[in-house]
Amino acid sequence: MKNIAVIGAGTMGNGIAHTFAQFGYNVQLIDISEAALSKGIATITKNLDRMVAKEKISTTDKENTLANITTYTSIKKGVQYASLVVEAATENKELKLKIFKELDEGCPDDTILASNTSSISITEIASVTNRQNMVIGMHFMNPVPIMKLVEIIRGYNTSDEVMKFTIDLTKEINKTPVEVNDYPGFVANRILMPMINESIETLYNGVAGVSEIDEVMKLGMAHPMGPLQLADFIGLDVCLSILNVLYEGFKNPKYAPCPLLVNMVNAGKFGVKSGEGFYDYSENRKAEKVAKMFV
Template identity: 80%
Template sequence: MKHIAVIGAGTMGNGIAHTFAQSGFKVQLIDISDASLKKGLATISNNLDRMVSKEKISEADKKTTLDHISTFTSIEEGVKNADLVVEAATENIDLKLKIFKQLDEACSPETILASNTSSISITHIASVTSRPSQVIGMHFMNPVPIMKLVEIIRGYNTSDAVTNTIMELSKTLGKTPTEVNDYPGFVANRILMPMINESIETLYNGVAGVEEIDTVMKLGMAHPMGPLQLADFIGLDVCHSILQVMHDGFKNPKYAPCPLLVNMVRAQKLGVKSGEGFYDYSESRKAEKVAKQFAK
């Protein structure tokens, strides 16, 4: 494989594009607007700058990585010559089905179609294409350039050849691919999301405060980040969507989103992306932190 198309220039999409480009692949990054693409490229450039400052890569490596990425606002144009397409759009089943129908029509018959979905059925996504044996899940972890795991999800019809190809491809990116079967939430989120939801329930029921809950899980369970802070970084809307997918898929009340999570999403308190979730990420809060550091 030489040419990789990535659908979506948001947090996951630009991270996936960055990772492939840094590994020497030609990347066609696709989004619906030039503004989104410029923002995605700026994020990649900033992340590469941090790697340069830490002497993990050189300035020449940064330039080469950015030169490997071209941008498109048209799926039809962006997927030309693509050996693999990785879809990293919003976690919305209707949107993903629409995109995969377009990809099936626009891509060559040999192209493998992958989704970065964190919970939605690969079998369902594949069903809207004429190539279900060539549809697979590649669930990268955030931040993509740093996290080693790629959850490889086989749909009901995904072929052994495609699975083996994607497993080996993931290794060339310096990742550790782990094969799982196609059930709601797969492995990562089937275990993680109920824990996050139960943490929110614990807060909702007044058992303890935000920092107290996170402290117990960090110091008592050796988690690098507390579940409420992690939810903020994932995005509370994303957590809500994944829980809904699992609730619908398993028909089990234990996956029902906590009422507090539902209300926070309705109020657009989505975590880091909105500036406020369980913690405050606003500019005023950042300024306050800087002031305290100087005061010390």
């Protein structure tokens, strides 16, 4: 296997492309937007420059990694020789189902189809294809080039051969695969999102402020990043989507998104990517408690 296609040039997609390319794979990075592809390559370049500055890789390693990546705006052209496709589009079920239908029609018959979804059922995604045994979840963590964990999600019909292959491949790119079964939120987000949601509820109820909540969790629980800051980095819109999947999947009120989170997303406050969330990420980089206006 030398050709890996990655769908989506955003934060997760460019990180996945970077990682595979750094380990010598030919990567076809695909996005419908030329601007998104240019931004993705710029991000990969910046991250590689950081690694060169820290002497983790050489300048030659950087150049080889970038040379291993080819960009496409057409799924059909980008996947025609792919042995594995990793879909890393927005966390939207309808969009993912549409993409997997297109992938099933455009990929070679022996291509394995993986999704980087953080919560959506792999079994449901596989159901729109004619290769359900070859569909699997590969949930990478952000930032992909640094974080070791990859949740490997077995769909109802995922074959043992595809499972083993994906686990072995994950190890080849110096990641740690952990096998989980296909239930809403899998393991990482089934545990993480209720904690983030409860942190937002704590703010919403006026128990403490943004920085205070984060400080308690960092100093008291040894978390490297507070839950509200982490939510900003994940994307508040993504957090809301995952909580909705959990709530719909389990029909349990403990997964119901906090009204404050819903209001912030409706107001376009998505966190780092929009420049504003629980903290201010504008140019002055001041950690302002912008969430107060929504309480």
